[in-house]
Amino acid sequence: MKLNRRGFFQVMAAGTATALASQPAQASDQAQASNPNSIGMLVDTTECIGCRKCEFACDMANNLTGQPVKAFEDMKVYDRERRMSENAFTVVNRYANPEDSNRPIYVKSQCMHCLKPGCTSACLVGALRVGDNGAVVYDAWKCLGCRYCMVACPFQVPMYEYDDPLTPRVRKCEFCHTRLEEGKLPACAEMCPPMALTFGSREELLKLAHKKIESNPDRYIDHVYGEKEVGGTSWLYLASREFEKTGFLKLGEGAVPSLTEPIQHAIFKLGLPPLALYGLLGAMMWTYRNGDEYIDPGESEETDPSA
Amino acid sequence: MCKNCLLVVALLLVISSVFWPNPSAIEAADGVHGDPQARCKNCHSCEKPTHENPCLLKCERPKEVSGIPDSATHGPDVIFLDQLVGLYEPVYFPHKLHADMEKMGEGCAVCHHHNPPGRILACRECHGGPSNPANLGQPGLKGAYHRQCLGCHREWSHKTDCNVCHAKRSEIAGKIAAGTAIANASPGMQDTNFDIMGSLHPNIETPKKYVYKTPEVPDGPIVTFHHKEHTDLFGLKCVDCHRKESCARCHDPQSHPPHVRNDPHQDCEKCHDVADNCALCHVQEETKGFNHETRTGFPLKTFHQQLACAQCHKEGRPFKKLDPACQNCHGEGWIPKDFDHARAGVKLDETHQQADCKDCHTEGLGKPSTCSGCHDDGKAFPGSVPGTVVQPR
Amino acid sequence: MHEPARAEPARKEFWTPGVYALIVLAGIAVVIAIYRFVYGLSAVTNLDQEYPWGIWIALDVATGVALAAGGFTTAAALTHIFHRHRYEVLVRPALLTAMLGYTFVALGLTVDLGRYYNMWHPLMPSMWQGNSVLFEVGMCVVIYLNVLYIEFLPIVCERFIGAVHLPGLLARFNQPVDSLLRFLDRTLSRVMFLFIIAGVVLSCMHQSSLGGLLLIAPYKMHPLWYTPILPFLFLLSAIAVGFPMVIFESLLASKSFGRKPEMHVLTPLARLVTLTLGIYMIAKIADLLIRDAYVYLFDGSFESWMFLAEMFFGGFLPMGMLLSDKVRFSPNLLLASTTLVVLGVAFNRINVFLVAYQPPYAQKAYFPSLGEIFFTVGMIAALMLVYRAAVTIFPILPPGHKPSSRVLIKQEG
Incomplete structure (x- = not known):
């Protein structure tokens, strides 16, 4: 493993001078993020009609609730904003469209499959990991159930089976990685009637997204959500309205693991700071070997040890 | 002398054939059609496209050339989309109904986008299969259908329920019957005044008249437009004036403001000579509407009143003065001996x-x-x- | 290590009304734990998809680690590394606290983990994930727990060498066990300095990493608490709470066992607290100023009040008290001020892990359920029970009834 010098300085800064370390670490190597095999999904929210068929497809593909399609045709659910749950890896929400009150904006949410995910960096046993194609997948067998992944996810995506006393799992979209291996599309993309979901290589999708914006400047705002957010995500979004107004979070461009990993790398990959501390303490132990004496409780006296 | 001429011409031909740039040389030098980025193969399917036979690639090309008509002179009346017949009932698509509507829009190219001049391509000829990994921007057939239909339908009906198109079997029988009715309807029936897009569209109650105030014309501050007269009496179809409208303007007027014409004269001047004749419309007070007797001296009585203008003024708009003699229309032996x-x-x-x-x-x-x-x-x-x-x- | 006893098992009636109360509370915790193992986390806790961590993490783990290790690490560093042997008397109680505290952290974590039976996974090199802050915390805690047990072994040896009386058939092993204990004692006394330094290093590492846990959630943390130097602040606060914790324990034990408070060491130690606590407070305030986060201080929000309360009751107030001679020489006032520091650090951990944690899509706030509260209370009760039992069995506390003669101490190691 290459020595991460920045990370080393990071920990030194954090450990020695409070004033020096007042800036959060930026993504150390943006270049590492781009994986040519990285898959992606482009969601064109202007094409989404809010039919909830993706929710149905996801439910079927992942054996979640097993409800019939009719259960997903209930449009009353749009009356309040929903979030994913341990039984729903994707949900569609409706947001007002100021330009046409009769034609609301629908936004599908699911795991964004970050290029540098917080969850995989947080998981202490590697139960969550980034696959070769960029899909963030979960291995329940390894999982401890500490739920640190839920803390670490900037999109608040991983969900947990709190009701299960024995084998609770972290639940989230895994990009239908088993279907992909069989050569199929992710279930939601396959089902989507207006094909508002386009599956493909992330690189190609980004090109397509920018081309769409360029050729329809009236239709789209000039921002591909997920291109740069938290170091880039595999799921990309096009929209007609500012993303912050349709349930998206305003996030910076640095990947969240860049805030912790440099420190970890410095400690584990290098091992220098702990060893240095060890040596320093040993030296002190030696230096101060002629310290003061044991004072019997009977002979209490006041001296200033810090002097 | 001619020998020399021929020699010179031959020499010129040889020289020009040597220096005449070949197509690939044009491309390499400065692109084509003045676009340095363009490559012949991007748009043309054959090696040497000509003006007569440009062999333009179908489907999406970097440069759009659309040469298809803007009104449906031909084309199927009804199309059944049954690619997914295993999963759904076939979708009934009344093509003619939509084709007629496109007169109000921008022609067939609204739906048949990226169509090269010549034959009009069906959706599936470009949008084949589930999706095209080589061209991610081109949705598969399912996406193309849904986007094309929903693009307009949710604009004005706000209905995105599946069963709007994916009908139950009992319903589709009714629609097929209705579709056959349109297909078999006589041309005369479709030409009735109310028919804007085929009989499936319910008749529209048209306003009797509009009174516009035009204070910028002091001599004639009031213009009366007798709308019903134009549709009922003069036999104008809606699309004759209402072009480039969208369904939503009528069906969803709250969110779609009415079309504001840049120049209100442009509709009138199709029939009326309005160039130097302001007083034709701009008058001091509201007009009563068309009166055949006062305008022409020929009163319309019981029978003639029931006729549409074009039934007598057969040459069509603009209507011209006719000889009022009966036999002019009715022929010499019009009145039979046994007239009842x-x-x-x-x-x-x-x-x-x-x-x-x-x-x-x-x-x-x-x-x-x-x-x-x-x-x-x-x-x-x-x-x-x-x-x-x-x-x- | 065979100097005349400077610590011996406490001689006091074990069964008191207070002990019965502790047993009841601990019993409730056991019932809650059983209920959680049978019916799942949702049956007992208020944890949900928005708030994956509750007081079992904030108090049982984060605060537990800070208080348990803070005391021992600082005491050990002071006596063994800086060789201030006058404080020797405080080291064994602190060691016991750390050992029990960490054991209970592990127990509490077992109840909180969804797949507690996989707790051994981080030990498997095939599953090591060095990028994870939690991995570091976990590994350090596991190693440190073992270090603590090793450091405790000499006390066991001291208690049982020449006094191994196994019951019944096992009596035949009396001799081998005694030999083993003597061997251990000899060996350990030579290498103990290695473990003592390791203990301090490990402690520093995971105390800070505990603060690093939340660095990965910048978009969920309130800016009053979210700072890149959070690990450093956690370390400083653990150091700051070390001596107060030792003083607090000692005074509490004195009260509980009806002894004379060890003011001769506690008062100078209290003086040191002003230094450690002062450094922590300065770092925290400087951090606020440098990050320009002070603008949130007085915006009247719940978070601002919580932050101000944490700073005042856990920082300024005890700081002011400890600066006065009157407080430092009075057992009661000293107990009050150190209690404030101890609670202040607990307050800080609750603030960082629960109050500052605001998931962007949260529709409500987290408040612990009765089950969570009573389990935590029960765990503390159980810890106190075991502590009380341990000090009556092992030589932990200094001889309380008669002052022993002054003894010179050999160097350790």
Whole structure:
């Protein structure tokens, strides 16, 4: 493993001078993020009609609730904003469209499959990991159930089976990685009637997204959500309205693991700071070997040890 | 002399053939059509495209060239989309109904986008299969269908329910029947005044008139537009004026403001000569509307009143003055010997049946009769009736 | 290590009304734990998809680690590394606290983990994930727990060498066990300095990493608490709470066992607290100023009040008290001020892990359920029970009834 010098300085800064370390670490190597095999999904929210068929497809593909399609045709659910749950890896929400009150904006949410995910960096046993194609997948067998992944996810995506006393799992979209291996599309993309979901290589999708914006400047705002957010995500979004107004979070461009990993790398990959501390303490132990004496409780006296 | 001429011409030909740039050289030098980025293969399928046969690639090309008509002169009436018949009932798509509507839009190219000049391509000819990994921007057939339909339908009906198109079997039978009805309908029926896009569209109650205030024309601050007259009487179709409208303007007026014309004259000047004739429309007060008698001196009575203008003014708009003589329209032998006078509202008694038409209608047929030619007892129409009054037929 | 006893098992009636109360509370915790193992986390806790961590993490783990290790690490560093042997008397109680505290952290974590039976996974090199802050915390805690047990072994040896009386058939092993204990004692006394330094290093590492846990959630943390130097602040606060914790324990034990408070060491130690606590407070305030986060201080929000309360009751107030001679020489006032520091650090951990944690899509706030509260209370009760039992069995506390003669101490190691 290459020595991460920045990370080393990071920990030194954090450990020695409070004033020096007042800036959060930026993504150390943006270049590492781009994986040519990285898959992606482009969601064109202007094409989404809010039919909830993706929710149905996801439910079927992942054996979640097993409800019939009719259960997903209930449009009353749009009356309040929903979030994913341990039984729903994707949900569609409706947001007002100021330009046409009769034609609301629908936004599908699911795991964004970050290029540098917080969850995989947080998981202490590697139960969550980034696959070769960029899909963030979960291995329940390894999982401890500490739920640190839920803390670490900037999109608040991983969900947990709190009701299960024995084998609770972290639940989230895994990009239908088993279907992909069989050569199929992710279930939601396959089902989507207006094909508002386009599956493909992330690189190609980004090109397509920018081309769409360029050729329809009236239709789209000039921002591909997920291109740069938290170091880039595999799921990309096009929209007609500012993303912050349709349930998206305003996030910076640095990947969240860049805030912790440099420190970890410095400690584990290098091992220098702990060893240095060890040596320093040993030296002190030696230096101060002629310290003061044991004072019997009977002979209490006041001296200033810090002097 | 001619020998020399031929020599020079031959020399020129040889020189030009050597220096004549070949197509690939054009491309390499500065692109094509003045676009340095363009490559022949991007748009043309053949090696040497000509003006007559440009062999343009179908589907999406970097440069759009659309050469397809803007009105549906041909094309199927009804299309059944049954690619997913294993999963759904076939979707009934009344093509003609939509094709007629496109007259109000921007022609067939609204749906048949990226179509090269020539034959109009069906959706599936470009959007084949589930999706195209080589061209991610081109949705698969399912996406193309749904986007094309929903693009407009949710604009105005706000309905995105599946069953709007994916009908149950019982419903589709009804739609097929209705579709056949359109297909079999006689041209005359489709030309009725109310029909804007085929009989499936419910008739639209048109406003009687609009009164516009035009204070910028001091001499004629009021313009009256008799809308109903134009549609009912003059036989204008909605699309004759209402072009480039969208369904949503009528169906969803709250969120779609009415179309504001840049130049209000442009609709009128199709028929009326408005260039130097402001007073034709701009007058001091609201007008009463079209009156055939005051405008032309030829009153329209019971029968003629029921006719659309074009039934007499056969040459079409703009309507021209006609010879008012009956035979001009009705032909020489129009009045039969056995004319059933009851059709005119009066069933003649036996005595009057003997009379010749001109005996009573001295001023001309269709005009009030003169009784004094025979009667000296002072009897006169309509005080006295030469028979019994009946309902005119 | 065979100097005359400077610590011996406490001689006091074990069964008191207070002990019965502790047993009841601990019993409730056991019932809650059983209920959680049978019916799942949702049956007992208020944890949900928005708030994956509750007081079992904030108090049982984060605060537990800070208080348990803070005391021992600082005491060990002071006596063994800086060789201030006058404080020797405080080291064994602190060691016991750390050992029990960490054991209970592990127990509490077992109840909180969804797949507690996989707790051994981080030990498997095939599953090591060095990028994870939690991995570091976990590994350090596991190693440190073992270090603590090793450091405790000499006390066991001291208690049982020459006094191994196994019951019944096992009596035949009395001799081998005694030999083993003597061997251990000899060996350990030579290498103990290695473990002592390791203990301090490990402690520093995971105390800070505990603060690093939340660095990965910048978009969920309130800016009053979210700072890149959070690990450093956690370390400083653990150091700051070390001596107060030792003083607090000692005074509490004195009260509980009816002894004379060890003011001769506690008062100078209290003086040191002003230094450690002062450094922590300065770092925290400087951090606020440098990050320009002070603008949130007085915006009247719940978070601002919580932050101000944490700073005042856990920082300024005890700081002011400890600066006065009167407080430092009075057992009661000293107990009050150190209690404030101890609670202040607990307050800080609750603030960082629960109050500052605001998931962007949260529709409500987290408040612990009765089950969570009573389990935590029960765990503390159980810890106190075991502590009380341990000090009556092992030589932990200094001889309380008669002052022993002054003894010179050999160097350790």
